[in-house]
Amino acid sequence: RKEVEQDPGPFNVPEGATVAFNCTYSNSASQSFFWYRQDCRKEPKLLMSVYSSGNEDGRFTAQLNRASQYISLLIRDSKLSDSATYLCVVSTTSGTYKYIFGTGTRLKVLA
Amino acid sequence: DAGVTQSPTHLIKTRGQQVTLRCSPKSGHDTVSWYQQALGQGPQFIFQYYEEEERQRGNFPDRFSGHQFPNYSSELNVNALLLGDSALYLCASSPPRTGTYYGYTFGSGTRLTVV
Numbered sequence A: 001r002k003e004v005e006q007d008p009g010p011f012n013v014p015e016g017a018t019v020a021f022n023c024t025y026s027n028s029a030s031q032s033f034f035w036y037r038q039d040c041r042k043e044p045k046l047l048m049s050v051y052s053s054g055n056e057d058g059r060f061t062a063q064l065n066r067a068s069q070y071i072s073l074l075i076r077d078s079k080l081s082d083s084a085t086y087l088c089v090v091s092t093t094s095g096t097y098k099y100i101f102g103t104g105t106r107l108k109v110l111a
Numbered sequence B: 001d002a003g004v005t006q007s008p009t010h011l012i013k014t015r016g017q018q019v020t021l022r023c024s025p026k027s028g029h030d031t032v033s034w035y036q037q038a039l040g041q042g043p044q045f046i047f048q049y050y051e052e053e054e055r056q057r058g059n060f061p062d063r064f065s066g067h068q069f070p071n072y073s074s075e076l077n078v079n080a081l082l083l084g085d086s087a088l089y090l091c092a093s094s095p096p097r098t099g100t101y102y103g104y105t106f107g108s109g110t111r112l113t114v115v
Helices: none
Strands: A004-006 A011-014 A019-025 A032-038 A045-050 A055-057 A060-065 A070-075 A084-093 A097-101 A105-110 B005-007 B010-013 B019-024 B031-037 B044-050 B053-057 B064-068 B074-078 B087-094 B110-114
Touching: A004 A084, A011 A019, A019 A084, A019 A105, A032 A060, A032 A070, A045 A055, A045 A060, A070 A084, A097 B031, A097 B044, B005 B087, B010 B019, B019 B087, B019 B110, B031 B074, B044 B064, B074 B087
Parallel strands: A011 A105, B010 B110
Antiparallel strands: A004 A019, A019 A070, A032 A045, A032 A084, A055 A060, A060 A070, A084 A097, A084 A105, B005 B019, B019 B074, B031 B044, B031 B087, B044 B053, B064 B074, B087 B110
């Protein structure tokens, strides 16, 4: 079983739609959680950290459910520019913070 | 403020050759991690360097080795290249540990093609 699992998609949604991605992780000792965005053939860029209380940044909302060991990302009012791969990242802090990436979920927002 | 810089951006090598990739971390960052990203996959952790030592290592063979210099820059060396080593190699730097909620800053990567 992979340490971090995501549905690879692709998710094809019309502009203005709301789309949600889920991610599950296997290590219950995981302590830090992130969503990264990666455009085609570019490096990953931090989209947002995910906190236990949930957090929101504009059209993006991230949630963490420690009991079920999953993380979600909700994108409201999708824009064409949101088309990218969204990577779920988990870190277990044991002297270092090594990040474990999921495979990524591809999103394509259609005009 | 320069972010993480990697060189070269692209590289083509022949099977069996050796390659060295370079990374300069973001100013103020002291930890460098290397990742391999094959096409259609998420980045896979290779190893992490801190205070010029390999602090943690992923599931990669000994053909993959690295180094960190006193100025925090780092090199990734791969010996005896295989076709399967073709990938985007990403360097990520992170600041001195003041908490656990800092994301990495990634360089734009080196795209290695082994033929």
